Amino acid sequence: MKIFNLRIAFTVFGIVLPCLLCANPIVRIEYFIDSDPGWHQATSLPSTTADSISISSTIPVNGLALGMHTVGFRAIDNNDVSSAPFFRSFWIDRVIATPHVVQIEYFIDRDPGYGNGISPTFEQGSSVGVSLCVATDTLSIGMHVLVVRVRAADNRWSTSFNRPFWVEPIRSEKSVVAAEYYVDRDPGVGQAIPYPVIPNVEVNQSFVLATDTLSPGLHLFGMRFRDSSGNWTIALQKGFWVERIHSVASVNAAEYYIDSDPGFNLATSIPVVAGESATIPFTALLSGQANGNHELIVRVRNTNGVWSVAEQYRFVIADAPDAPTLLVISYSGSNAVLQWTAPSTAVDGFRIYRNSLAYFMPPAQNTLIGSVTGATTTFTDYNVSDKYYYRVSSFNTP
Numbered sequence: 001m002k003i004f005n006l007r008i009a010f011t012v013f014g015i016v017l018p019c020l021l022c023a024n025p026i027v028r029i030e031y032f033i034d035s036d037p038g039w040h041q042a043t044s045l046p047s048t049t050a051d052s053i054s055i056s057s058t059i060p061v062n063g064l065a066l067g068m069h070t071v072g073f074r075a076i077d078n079n080d081v082s083s084a085p086f087f088r089s090f091w092i093d094r095v096i097a098t099p100h101v102v103q104i105e106y107f108i109d110r111d112p113g114y115g116n117g118i119s120p121t122f123e124q125g126s127s128v129g130v131s132l133c134v135a136t137d138t139l140s141i142g143m144h145v146l147v148v149r150v151r152a153a154d155n156r157w158s159t160s161f162n163r164p165f166w167v168e169p170i171r172s173e174k175s176v177v178a179a180e181y182y183v184d185r186d187p188g189v190g191q192a193i194p195y196p197v198i199p200n201v202e203v204n205q206s207f208v209l210a211t212d213t214l215s216p217g218l219h220l221f222g223m224r225f226r227d228s229s230g231n232w233t234i235a236l237q238k239g240f241w242v243e244r245i246h247s248v249a250s251v252n253a254a255e256y257y258i259d260s261d262p263g264f265n266l267a268t269s270i271p272v273v274a275g276e277s278a279t280i281p282f283t284a285l286l287s288g289q290a291n292g293n294h295e296l297i298v299r300v301r302n303t304n305g306v307w308s309v310a311e312q313y314r315f316v317i318a319d320a321p322d323a324p325t326l327l328v329i330s331y332s333g334s335n336a337v338l339q340w341t342a343p344s345t346a347v348d349g350f351r352i353y354r355n356s357l358a359y360f361m362p363p364a365q366n367t368l369i370g371s372v373t374g375a376t377t378t379f380t381d382y383n384v385s386d387k388y389y390y391r392v393s394s395f396n397t398p
Contacts, residue, residue, distance in 0.1 A: 024077035099152035249302035321394040349373035
């Protein structure tokens with residue numbers, strides 16, 4: 001089985017809903033493959049603490065079965081709030097020995113059978129390249145197909161590579177003297193809408209197409225040219241899309257709900273100040289919600305009565321663990337050694353925060369410097385070069 005090192009570069013963005021006070025620094029990036037073990041249970045990736053983090057990391061996939069897999073990433077900020085997972089699919093396949101190419105052959109239109117095509121000379125190898133000069137003087141005017149295939153040293157032929165091409169008679173260079181265009185339906189050569197051109201061997205002019213009479217949706221624009229001998233070119237065609245222009249409508253309503261959508265205009269209303277855009281701080285009421293995973297959904301409505309696509313934010317409700325007590329800080333050289341007493345009830349671990357300001361205000365300046373799990377009740381902050389205040393909090397993994 002082929003063993004891959006999957007290298008994925010990704011950027012984690014802080015997604016801020018109107019209900020959030022602000023974005024918080026990202027302190028942990030973790031990933032999992034196929035099955036999500038839960039927050040803080042996935043594999044951590046090395047990262048720095050910042051509001052936006054770009055990581056390029058190598059992920060081993062040893063031991064995975066052949067076939068399709070999914071790797072998921074998420075970011076966790078210093079308030080232990082997790083982003084929604086970001087997923088990327090990948091495929092694990094067997095290693096097949098690279099074949100040695102010993103023959104190349106090609107044909108046009110009709111397959112003469114394996115080994116009976118035209119074989120150009122080339123340098124044999126596991127990867128080959130060859131330039132083909134295909135004679136077309138005996139071919140009829142119109143569409144044709146060039147087919148190329150290769151044979152390996154074990155006498156296996158590759159799948160054929162097909163490339164259509166057009167044969168056109170060579171005419172003496174003449175000036176373009178007329179042009180015409182049509183939209184959607186071709187009325188026939190010489191019957192489309194004339195477009196004035198300045199006679200020349202080459203024509204390069206800007207073109208403005210009126211679309212006010214066209215229906216919204218996909219349309220086809222076609223244009224062709226006539227030379228001084230009266231010969232028309234093949235029509236050049238290009239698809240384009242017509243969209244209605246909507247006037248900018250103001251936001252005049254907002255609402256939110258948790259988990260279950262009661263329907264438009266039936267969720268909990270959020271007061272807004274009408275405008276083309278709105279930043280809406282609000283407090284979502286969580287009373288009565290059971291412990292576990294939940295989703296907060298927010299949407300807004302404009303003055304045309306049109307509701308936006310809903311924005312979703314995932315969160316977890318859990319009973320708060322008891323806090324540790326008797327935090328003691330001692331110093332050993334430039335290192336600060338923290339020790340505390342664990343609560344009498346079991347907890348999954350402790351997080352250690354640091355702030356240069358007393359009382360840890362404002363919260364945005366609190367820095368998560370580490371965490372310990374289980375019954376560990378000590379932590380060392382190395383190479384302390386300033387005066388800091390420390391706080392230790394208990395946590396339980398949802």
